[in-house]
Amino acid sequence: MASDSPSPESLLPLPPATFHILMSLAEEDRHGYAIIQDVAVRTGGELKLSAGTLYRSIQRMLEQGLITEPRERPAPAEDDERRRYYRITPFGEAVARAEARRLTQLVRLARASGFVTGRA
Amino acid sequence: MPLYRALLYLYPASFRAEYGEEMCAIFARERRPAGFFGVVRWIRTFFEIGFNAAAAHADILRQDLRYILRTLRQSPGFTFTAIIVAALGIGATTAAYTMVDYVLIRPFPFADQDRLVKLLEDHASLGAHWDLSPANYRDWKGASTSFQTMGAYRSILVNVVAGDTPERIDGASLTSEILPMLGVQPILGRMFSVEDDLGGAPETLILSYSLWRELFAGDASVLGRKVLIDGVPHTIIGVMPQGFYFPNREARMWTAMRFAPPDFLDRTNCYITALGRLKRDTRFEQAVAEMQTVTGRLAQLYPKELAHTGATITRLREDVSPQSRMMLNALLGAAACVLLIACANLANLLLARSAARRKELAVRAAMGAGRERLVRQMLTESILLAAAGGILGVFLAIAALPALVRLVPVSLPLAEIPSVNWNILLFAVVLTIATGIGFGVVPAVRTGGASAEALRDNARSGGGRRERVRSTLVVVEVAASMVLLVSSALLIRALWRIQATDPGFRPDHTITLRTSLPMPKYDRTADRVRFYRHVLDGARKLPGVTNAAYTSFLPMVMRGGLWPIKIPEHPEDPANQEYASLRYITPGYFAAMGIPLRSGRDVAESDTRDGPFIAVISESFARHYWPGQDPIGRHFNVAFFDRVVVGIAGDVRVRGLERTSEPQVYVSYQQVPDGWMPWYPPKDLVVRAAGDAAALVPALRRIIGETDPEEPVSDVQTLDDIVAAETGTRTVQLIVLGSFAGIALLLAAIGVHGLLSFAVSARMQEIGVRIALGATRGSVLGMILGQATALAAAGIVIGAVLAFAAGRTLEALLAGVKPGDLSALLSASVTVLIMAAIGSLLPALRATRVEPIDAIRTQ
Numbered sequence: 019m020a021s022d023s024p025s026p027e028s029l030l031p032l033p034p035a036t037f038h039i040l041m042s043l044a045e046e047d048r049h050g051y052a053i054i055q056d057v058a059v060r061t062g063g064e065l066k067l068s069a070g071t072l073y074r075s076i077q078r079m080l081e082q083g084l085i086t087e088p089r090e091r092p093a094p095a096e097d098d099e100r101r102r103y104y105r106i107t108p109f110g111e112a113v114a115r116a117e118a119r120r121l122t123q124l125v126r127l128a129r130a131s132g133f134v135t136g137r138a
Numbered sequence: 139m140p141l142y143r144a145l146l147y148l149y150p151a152s153f154r155a156e157y158g159e160e161m162c163a164i165f166a167r168e169r170r171p172a173g174f175f176g177v178v179r180w181i182r183t184f185f186e187i188g189f190n191a192a193a194a195h196a197d198i199l200r201q202d203l204r205y206i207l208r209t210l211r212q213s214p215g216f217t218f219t220a221i222i223v224a225a226l227g228i229g230a231t232t233a234a235y236t237m238v239d240y241v242l243i244r245p246f247p248f249a250d251q252d253r254l255v256k257l258l259e260d261h262a263s264l265g266a267h268w269d270l271s272p273a274n275y276r277d278w279k280g281a282s283t284s285f286q287t288m289g290a291y292r293s294i295l296v297n298v299v300a301g302d303t304p305e306r307i308d309g310a311s312l313t314s315e316i317l318p319m320l321g322v323q324p325i326l327g328r329m330f331s332v333e334d335d336l337g338g339a340p341e342t343l344i345l346s347y348s349l350w351r352e353l354f355a356g357d358a359s360v361l362g363r364k365v366l367i368d369g370v371p372h373t374i375i376g377v378m379p380q381g382f383y384f385p386n387r388e389a390r391m392w393t394a395m396r397f398a399p400p401d402f403l404d405r406t407n408c409y410i411t412a413l414g415r416l417k418r419d420t421r422f423e424q425a426v427a428e429m430q431t432v433t434g435r436l437a438q439l440y441p442k443e444l445a446h447t448g449a450t451i452t453r454l455r456e457d458v459s460p461q462s463r464m465m466l467n468a469l470l471g472a473a474a475c476v477l478l479i480a481c482a483n484l485a486n487l488l489l490a491r492s493a494a495r496r497k498e499l500a501v502r503a504a505m506g507a508g509r510e511r512l513v514r515q516m517l518t519e520s521i522l523l524a525a526a527g528g529i530l531g532v533f534l535a536i537a538a539l540p541a542l543v544r545l546v547p548v549s550l551p552l553a554e555i556p557s558v559n560w561n562i563l564l565f566a567v568v569l570t571i572a573t574g575i576g577f578g579v580v581p582a583v584r585t586g587g588a589s590a591e592a593l594r595d596n597a598r599s600g601g602g603r604r605e606r607v608r609s610t611l612v613v614v615e616v617a618a619s620m621v622l623l624v625s626s627a628l629l630i631r632a633l634w635r636i637q638a639t640d641p642g643f644r645p646d647h648t649i650t651l652r653t654s655l656p657m658p659k660y661d662r663t664a665d666r667v668r669f670y671r672h673v674l675d676g677a678r679k680l681p682g683v684t685n686a687a688y689t690s691f692l693p694m695v696m697r698g699g700l701w702p703i704k705i706p707e708h709p710e711d712p713a714n715q716e717y718a719s720l721r722y723i724t725p726g727y728f729a730a731m732g733i734p735l736r737s738g739r740d741v742a743e744s745d746t747r748d749g750p751f752i753a754v755i756s757e758s759f760a761r762h763y764w765p766g767q768d769p770i771g772r773h774f775n776v777a778f779f780d781r782v783v784v785g786i787a788g789d790v791r792v793r794g795l796e797r798t799s800e801p802q803v804y805v806s807y808q809q810v811p812d813g814w815m816p817w818y819p820p821k822d823l824v825v826r827a828a829g830d831a832a833a834l835v836p837a838l839r840r841i842i843g844e845t846d847p848e849e850p851v852s853d854v855q856t857l858d859d860i861v862a863a864e865t866g867t868r869t870v871q872l873i874v875l876g877s878f879a880g881i882a883l884l885l886a887a888i889g890v891h892g893l894l895s896f897a898v899s900a901r902m903q904e905i906g907v908r909i910a911l912g913a914t915r916g917s918v919l920g921m922i923l924g925q926a927t928a929l930a931a932a933g934i935v936i937g938a939v940l941a942f943a944a945g946r947t948l949e950a951l952l953a954g955v956k957p958g959d960l961s962a963l964l965s966a967s968v969t970v971l972i973m974a975a976i977g978s979l980l981p982a983l984r985a986t987r988v989e990p991i992d993a994i995r996t997q
Contacts, residue, residue, distance in 0.1 A: 050164055068190075069165055071186065072164075073190075077157070077194065
């Protein structure tokens with residue numbers, strides 16, 4: 019029931035949780051708890067995703083084709099049988115890039131209006 | 139942790155299966171603060187899960203809806219049929235419920251209406267409830283403590299002259315307690331005050347909104363203006379708001395009720411009704427008990443008049459006739475039948491459709507859509523279809539309401555057409571969801587469960603079990619329509635029986651109208667005689683008129699007018715007083731009405747106050763008092779005078795076609811002292827013509843205008859109209875029930891058609907093989923028709939049993955027709971068989987056209 023390959027822009031603006039999850043998966047495949055931790059570290063503890071928000075986002079992102087569940091598992095030492103790992107898809111990367119572009123554009127406009135002070 | 143796990147049940151099952159374990163694992167690893175922060179964490183978790191679960195449900199719903207809308211668009215025929223079927227079922231039930239709610243349940247628009255009660259005299263010996271006499275009202279009011287306030291009212295019918303043309307208008311005369319008790323404020327002016335009730339005070343009048351608009355075009359400066367009511371000037375003091383009705387729908391104006399000392403003298407002169415409001419802490423039963431004590435004491439004080447007089451107390455809201463109540467409940471039952479049939483039909487439609495989509499569903503199941511997801515999706519689909527049908531159905535119901543107005547009794551203080559309120563809409567919503575689940579659950583569960591095997595058995599649709607379920611549903615449809623058909627047939631038979639009743643007069647070729655001579659203007663008998671003679675002479679000279687006469691009240695229009703009969707040969711028994719209906723008539727009345735004169739003579743112009751007072755009696759009167767003897771020349775006393783019998787006329791159904799009537803007494807219009815019996819002077823004119831009597835109305839109006847320009851003409855109708863009105867309510871009831879039965883039949887036919895079409899498609903190969911092996915087309919046709927007949931027969935048998943039970947509950951409406959009436963059962967059965975034959979026609983023909991080669995090739 020995934021959407022038939024829409025353009026990355028059609029999904030914008032992304033919900034913040036979705037964008038954070040994409041950023042977290044840009045580095046490597048991660049399982050749910052690792053994503054929560056990574057997002058928390060990245061945002062200096064400002065955003066702490068709850069399990070509910072995380073998995074609802076994940077479900078939607080899977081349907082939208084932003085992420086997949088890879089068949090191959092990480093090295094046995096790091097693997098946890100019970101865990102499910104997620105990987106960003108090329109489409110997911112394209113969407114994340116589009117979102118980043120959109121945000122940059124927005125900040126540029128904000129600066130022109132004098133809302134942003136200091137260095138970008 | 140168990141709490142968290144439990145919270146996860148808020149999620150859709152598919153989501154929980156997918157992510158539940160992981161979420162639990164993460165929750166388990168989170169830091170767990172103690173004490174206050176622990177509580178805060180739980181609260182946050184609770185809201186967070188609630189929000190996300192709702193969002194997850196919404197996600198699925200959105201997906202399902204998108205998918206469902208796409209598939210529904212692909213099969214517009216199915217979608218259209220399903221929505222119409224659902225709309226018929228939900229619409230019929232909503233309309234029926236609206237009527238039941240409006241007439242029986244919804245509170246009257248009065249303040250504290252649940253504490254308002256009506257008080258009447260209970261004459262146990264006569265099995266009747268009567269109005270109150272002013273004296274009893276005064277004593278009941280004075281002696282009882284259960285009521286916060288008590289007032290009295292009575293309906294009146296008066297001549298009103300506000301502009302140029304006099305009009306005849308229904309109203310009520312009220313004591314000053316009534317309007318404040320109802321708690322409705324006038325939009326202009328004031329209510330009656332205690333001063334208005336006093337004799338000698340200026341006469342006052344309050345208008346209804348509709349009369350205010352009609353007579354004064356809604357002029358706000360109407361207060362203080364004078365209106366002539368029965369010739370007496372009344373000052374307008376107020377206008378009630380739109381939608382205010384009391385004591386019934388007909389009343390359009392109100393005057394102050396006054397009692398003069400003589401009014402309290404006769405305790406048997408009963409003409410008012412009391413309305414009381416119970417004290418806040420008094421229960422209804424307490425009031426009933428107290429009134430028993432009060433009337434018991436009065437009976438001891440006035441044993442002659444009140445020995446058998448008790449009090450009847452009814453909640454104002456419950457003052458609905460048992461017939462109305464029963465008919466409305468029958469209507470709701472009929473609507474429930476239609477809804478049941480609609481649901482069975484929809485379930486079958488969905489089953490057929492899911493059978494056709496088996497492969498697709500199986501593929502989706504194989505691709506990982508869990509059974510729960512498929513079931514959920516199918517239920518979403520059925521609820522969506524029900525919702526579309528529900529919206530359409532509510533519009534249908536609202537559109538149908540004006541056709542049902544005859545089911546709202548005139549006697550209630552309610553507008554003609556029910557308003558649709560939130561209650562009704564809520565009912566429709568609940569009904570719609572229940573319908574959606576009702577017809578969706580069987581197909582959903584069956585399909586969801588069966589889909590896994592579907593791929594394996596080569597997608598051969600129509601397994602044996604499935605067809606059994608579908609056949610059962612069709613049998614249910616047939617049985618339910620059978621119930622409706624039999625009930626309708628019983629009511630039709632009852633209607634015919636009543637219509638075949640001889641009213642006692644010939645209603646054809648007549649026209650009647652009313653000229654109520656106002657008192658005191660026409661107090662003198664001679665003045666009235668002059669009026670009648672002038673009108674009747676004019677009328678008789680009109681071309682085509684064969685006869686014309688005046689009477690106090692036409693039969694069936696006025697059912698009362700009863701007087702006690704005193705006969706020397708019959709000793710008086712106060713506990714068993716016998717009554718006859720009394721009418722003053724002009725000569726020629728029997729001929730004009732077409733009432734046969736059995737022996738003796740008619741009332742004559744020579745029967746004046748100077749001669750002996752005479753009477754014409756009805757046959758039942760003669761049989762009752764002088765069995766086997768000739769009553770002519772005998773004497774009896776009625777209405778204060780001794781009368782001698784001069785003639786015997788045929789019996790007339792004064793009380794209507796469905797009730798037994800008291801014997802009748804007719805007396806001469808001239809033999810009444812001036813100012814006596816002010817209610818009885820002849821007011822109804824009946825004219826019989828050779829041709830079209832209705833064409834005489836303008837000429838009759840002209841004659842009456844010439845006789846007395848201030849005299850209004852009202853109630854213009856033919857005797858045929860009057861007799862037809864007797865069965866009017868029944869006819870409407872029958873039309874409503876009959877249309878429900880028609881809808882049911884149509885739906886059942888669709889059901890039979892759908893099932894057999896499906897069976898024929900599924901058995902294409904088998905039929906092909908049969909034909910290849912030598913089966914004739916006739917035998918194939920017989921096979922399909924046989925299947926239809928079997929379904930119909932099963933439905934007829936079950937339906938007949940249920941119909942008998944339904945007929946038993948309707949017995950009071952059946953006018954003596956037995957619930958097991960054979961002709962009703964037979965005609966309903968034949969109708970069902972014809973319906974089944976029509977429903978199976980197309981599939982049967984298709985089966986006969988199967989080419990063996992093609993059928994086998996599709997393998």
